[in-house]
Amino acid sequence: MPLIEVKNVSYFYRNGNKALENVSLLINQSESVAIIGQNGAGKTTLVKLIKGLMKPSDGNIIVDSHNTKDYTTAQLADRVGYVFQNPDDQIFHNDVYSEIAFGPKKIKLDEETIKENVKWAAELCNLSDHLNDNPFDLPLSIRKFVTIASIIAMKPKIIILDEPTAGQDKKGIQILSHMIRILSERGFTIITITHDMEFVASNFTRTVVMANKRIIMDNNTNEIFWNREILTQAKLQPPHIIKLLEKVGISKKELLKMDEVVDHLMTLL
Numbered sequence: 494m495p496l497i498e499v500k501n502v503s504y505f506y507r508n509g510n511k512a513l514e515n516v517s518l519l520i521n522q523s524e525s526v527a528i529i530g531q532n533g534a535g536k537t538t539l540v541k542l543i544k545g546l547m548k549p550s551d552g553n554i555i556v557d558s559h560n561t562k563d564y565t566t567a568q569l570a571d572r573v574g575y576v577f578q579n580p581d582d583q584i585f586h587n588d589v590y591s592e593i594a595f596g597p598k599k600i601k602l603d604e605e606t607i608k609e610n611v612k613w614a615a616e617l618c619n620l621s622d623h624l625n626d627n628p629f630d631l632p633l634s635i636r637k638f639v640t641i642a643s644i645i646a647m648k649p650k651i652i653i654l655d656e657p658t659a660g661q662d663k664k665g666i667q668i669l670s671h672m673i674r675i676l677s678e679r680g681f682t683i684i685t686i687t688h689d690m691e692f693v694a695s696n697f698t699r700t701v702v703m704a705n706k707r708i709i710m711d712n713n714t715n716e717i718f719w720n721r722e723i724l725t726q727a728k729l730q731p732p733h734i735i736k737l738l739e740k741v742g743i744s745k746k747e748l749l750k751m752d753e754v755v756d757h758l759m760t761l762l
């Protein structure tokens with residue numbers, strides 16, 4: 494059974510704005526999925542519904558066998574973690590250790606497990622040397638990792654990352670890539686909303702494209718980025734590597750990651 498089932502979901506905000514229209518989506522455990530689409534496409538609304546922050550106006554969302562309509566957000570908190578785009582919406586402790594330990598304490602993990610989880614999350618987020626620092630003395634890029642660590646330290650089955658690469662340099666993006674790979678290998682399910690097509694191309698094998706409050710394609714990332722019609726409909730640009738390949742007259746769906754492209758070019762020598 495899929496870990497997440499979004500079944501014919503529509504959502505209207507209180508002011509009557511329609512934000513989702515008849516959206517269905519199945520995600521299995523340990524999948525990592527990118528959700529892409531223009532501003533206003535409905536991405537944030539969809540993940541907030543999966544997190545249980547809002548309930549569908551129509552349809553149902555089943556998360557780990559729990560219909561979100563029947564549970565409070567707090568009751569779903571140990572299953573679904575949501576890292577907000579802006580770290581300052583999330584951080585409120587004066588040291589990094591306490592910030593990361595807050596979630597695990599709240600879901601009542603025992604003292605020993607809290608210590609272990611904080612250590613593990615800090616290592617994955619490259620924060621081991623910052624545990625005594627005040628998060629507000631750290632640059633935004635590192636503060637963002639503090640908020641990621643504070644969610645993964647609870648070890649929720651599902652981890653939602655909202656624009657994780659925003660404000661990150663090359664090193665930060667490498668840490669994120671490594672983290673997503675390790676979490677997925679360990680059986681965690683990762684959902685990432687992003688406008689960063691290069692990050693999607695390098696890190697996600699499955700991509701969901703949203704446009705105009707609907708899912709217009711859900712497929713292998715290669716299929717999506719080589720599909721000009723879908724990208725045009727979603728008003729998205731393909732990653733640079735595809736533009737480059739097209740410019741030199743190479744059109745091969747199996748090429749997306751840099752190492753694959755280099756291997757292919759070598760065969761042409």
Ligand SMILES: Nc1ncnc2c1ncn2[C@@H]1O[C@H](COP(=O)(O)OP(=O)(O)OP(=O)(O)O)[C@@H](O)[C@H]1O
Binds near residue numbers: 507530532534536
């Ligand atoms: N709090 C709100 N009240 C009313 N309408 C809203 C609210 N939040 C979002 N919407 C509307 O719902 C629709 C979907 O918005 P949503 O934020 O889910 O899109 P998005 O794809 O996440 O966009 P972005 O990339 O800008 O975050 C848009 O038309 C938006 O204007």
